[in-house]
Amino acid sequence: MYMLLYDGWHKIEEIIANIKGREVKREKIIIKGGVSGIVINRDNKVLLVKQYRPCVGHYTYELVAGCIDKDISNKEILLEELQEECEITKDEVISISEKPLVEYYMMCGSSDATMSIYLVKVDSKSINKKVDDVDVEEIVWVTVQEMEEMKEKGLIKDGKTIIALEKLKNYFKNDY
Structure with missing residues (x-):
């Protein structure tokens, strides 16, 4: 009731x-659940999007992500978000993990909405650029060390990106 x-x-x-x-x-x-991707290119750099978040009043750097609001698979939503937010085409995607690396409740005490984070490998150059998207200002390619520094400076604050950073430290443990 x-x-x-x-x-x-x-x-x-x-x-x-x-x-x-x-x-x-x-x-x-x-709230709608979400899907996001830890996007890594051939240079082993990680893709982040810079976007203004009105509720917190400033720009943040985050993983590419989207709401689960269509009757298509999570992977298809993620492919659409890569195109819309990052101008990365399906042809540039080498692989997407079969299952999410992490799946969690976004607000466990208040909601049952989940976030699913996939590992995505792409054949894209490490070129930071402005993009023509309604939400995203630009995309940046960073190393795991640079991501850690961005988090320490308060540029990365959202849960999915902080969780991804911890996963990436393990993924690149020999290089980090």
């Missing part, structure tokens, strides 16, 4: 949960 409290892009529902034998009211945020 629930009652809708807000019906916008994000929805908030009031739910009744049974916790330790007691019925309690809680809010559940209904």
Whole structure:
């Protein structure tokens, strides 16, 4: 049983949960799940997108990602996002991992929406450039060390990119 409290892009529902034998009211945020990619090129550089995030009031550097809001597979959504946000075509994609490297609840205490992070290898040059996308300002190719420095400077703050950084440290453990 629930009652809708807000019906916008994000929805908030009031739910009744049974916790330790007691019925309690809680809010559940209904948001779309997401899919993202740790995109690595032949130079072993990682692709990040720079975009303005109005809710936090500044630019961030993040993995390429998109909402699961179409009736297509996660991989197809990821391919569309690579084209739209990064101008990387399907022909440049060498491989996408069969399963996500990581899948987690984006806001476990408030929502059941998940983020699935895939490993994507591409045959693209390490050229930082402005892109013609409604959300993304530019794409940058960085090393894992540069990613770590960006995180320390506060340029990388979102969960998926920080989780990816930890995965990448292990992936490149001999080079890091």
